[in-house]
Amino acid sequence: MTPGELAEARVAELGIRDPKDIDVEAISYDAGVLVSYAPLAGCEATLVGVGSQAIATIRHSGVRGRERFSICHELGHWELHRGTSFRCRVDDPSFNLETNATVEREADEFASNLLMPSRLFNPALNEFQWPDLAQIYDLARTFGTSQAATLIRLAKVDSLPAIVACYSREKYLWHISTPHVPRRWWLKGVLDPDTFAYDLLTRDIDSSVPRKQSADAWFQNDDADEFELLEQCYTPAPGRVMVILYLSDSEMCDRGFDPDVRWRR
Ligand SMILES: [Zn+2]
Secondary structure, eight states: OOHHHHHHHHHHHTTOOSGGGOOHHHHHHHTTEEEEEEOOSSOSEEEEEETTEEEEEEEOOSOHHHHHHHHHHHHHHHHHSTTOOEEEOOSSHHHHTTSOOHHHHHHHHHHHHHHSOHHHHHHHHTTOSSOOHHHHHHHHHHHTOOHHHHHHHHTTTTSSOEEEEEEESSSEEEEEEOTTSOTTOOBOSSOOTTSHHHHHHHHOOOOOSOEEEEGGGTBOOGGGGGOEEEEEEEOSSTTEEEEEEEOOSHHHHHOOOOGGGGGGO
């Protein structure tokens, strides 16, 4: 079972049918993990276990979505990596996407699926055709999650042809695309000045609803200029931009292998 499947199985065992019933403290307690809050320095959460009991200590941040994610992340460590103590520096899965820390990503996957199980998340997401940032924020409130965690989940459930990518002013940082987006579409290594994301990062021009954009602004492929997509973005932290691209033209999903992008990798 993958970490995500394990988390979804836990939600199913508990008979949870409504996101508001995902009581993360109670689920943790049931698994032998007592949750406490403390003003931690230098990390967001810790996990210390002895025998069949553990204590997860969470830095009280006042941002409930992040605290909930931290609790489920520590529970993920307990279920997946028992026998080790953890000091976790982040309370948002987008940060771990910039690293290759496998155990951290596994705990994040467990947390994402526990908080947003596909059986509940997919129907809520499918109420929108191309969700804008306000609608994604509504989803985040429904599931008690952060906006970034919700976006990353959106890019993993394969309900929409979407790419979620993060750039700094200098370069590409990471991206996730839903499974049926062809891997042939190769993102540019730096932000193109024609993108709305560039306008947001350099001139603070808001772009919080999906707008048409030439695919050429985003992809290195020579045939990208044949297509349009939908782009929206926001700044999760100073100097960072998070962009959501919807491949609204179904021909982009049907386009075959592009031999010319191989050498660029
Ligand atoms: Zn961790």
